[in-house]
Amino acid sequence: MTTGFTEPAKKHLGQNFLHEKGVIAKIVQAIDPQPGDVLVEIGPGQGALTFPLLDRHGELTAIEFDRDLHAPLQAAAAAHGHLHLIEGDVLGVDFTALAARAGDARGQIRLVGNLPYNLSSPILFHALDHAAAIRDMHFMLQKEVVERMAAGPGSKVYGRLSVMLQAYCAVTPLFTVPPGAFRPAPKVDSAVVRLVPKPAERIEVADRATFANVVRAAFGQRRKTLRNALQGVADTAAIEAAGLRSEARAEQVTVAGFVQLANLLAARGG
Incomplete structure (x- = not known):
């Protein structure tokens, strides 16, 4: 140049x-x-x-x-x-x-x-x-x-x-x-x-590490439902308590939905 x-x-x-x-x-x-x-x-x-x-x-x-x-x-x-x-x-x-x-x-x-x-x-x-x-x-x-x-x-x-x-x-x-x-x-x-x-x-994420872990796991196996992809991270009760469908796939969940789930898990201590 x-x-x-x-x-x-x-x-x-x-x-x-x-x-x-x-x-x-x-x-x-x-x-x-x-x-x-x-x-x-x-x-x-x-x-x-x-x-x-x-x-x-x-x-x-x-x-x-x-x-x-x-x-x-x-x-x-x-x-x-x-x-x-x-x-x-x-x-x-x-x-x-x-x-x-x-x-x-x-x-x-x-x-x-x-x-x-x-x-x-x-x-x-x-x-x-x-x-x-x-x-x-x-x-x-x-x-x-x-x-x-x-x-x-x-x-x-x-x-x-x-x-x-x-x-x-x-x-x-x-x-x-x-x-x-x-x-x-x-x-x-x-x-x-x-x-x-x-x-x-304006950042609504309560715990960065929990949020990163949830998002990584959810998209780790895109074709799996949240119930299966998040095994060991969040159970079906937690997923549904966060207002999400456990049979949904990660690509269907909004950013706010992931934040909600991660915040719920953080409040429960994991």
């Missing part, structure tokens, strides 16, 4: 470098950085989004795993603004600590990034663990993943990711990005999505 980046994209790291200027401009517009915001980019790659954000905002923290990109990123960023580069795996970055140290007036950060397809779900769940420290997230992902994130009950793609994200965040798909916007071009369409964590008072 720019002088100094000599390494090709690494397939084993899931790298696909964004280069289409029109798409980049739409992402920057969607993020709309404001004075005082603390932007944290996951996987800056060759700086396609990094440098326009620096031009617009002046300062950015970026987390990059690929050591071969560190020196050229720092060198190229100097002409655009101030880049704080964190070298390493994003899954090892404590966003809560980062926000406490460098966050905005509310002690929060804004996450952005073109996420590698092979790590998108782990990164999303990692961000969820730190949602209280995050004001919003703008991510580019495989379109199929964004569809799963935003899906409602009854949809074939409604699943664990849908329920877990929607319990804690407002999920808004923004626009689709064609393969040609990347180098090398992936075999699938991508999409940009906005996630806005709910304020603590």
Whole structure:
């Protein structure tokens, strides 16, 4: 993309470098950085989004795993603004600590990034663990993943990711990005999505671990009824006490329904 980046994209790291200027401009517009915001980019790659954000905002923290990109990123960023580069795996970055140290007036950060397809779900769940420290997230992902994130009950793609994200965040798909916007071009369409964590008072989950356990078990064997899928987690009486049908399948249960069941179990102590 720019002088100094000599390494090709690494397939084993899931790298696909964004280069289409029109798409980049739409992402920057969607993020709309404001004075005082603390932007944290996951996987800056060759700086396609990094440098326009620096031009617009002046300062950015970026987390990059690929050591071969560190020196050229720092060198190229100097002409655009101030880049704080964190070298390493994003899954090892404590966003809560980062926000406490460098966050905005509310002690929060804004996450952005073109996420590698092979790590998108782990990164999303990692961000969820730190949602209280995050004001919003703008991510580019495989379109199929964004569809799963935003899906409602009854949809074939409604699943664990849908329920877990929607319990804690407002999920808004923004626009689709064609393969040609990347180098090398992936075999699938991508999409940009906005996630806005709910304020603590609007999160109805009483116990996060119980909720995660219920959702994981319910979708672990999608074709089974709740009665069978939740064996060892919730008995039929608990399922029906939560207002759910024990013969229903997980994909038919609303996010609120899973919250209700998990809260009932948490109140009973399991």
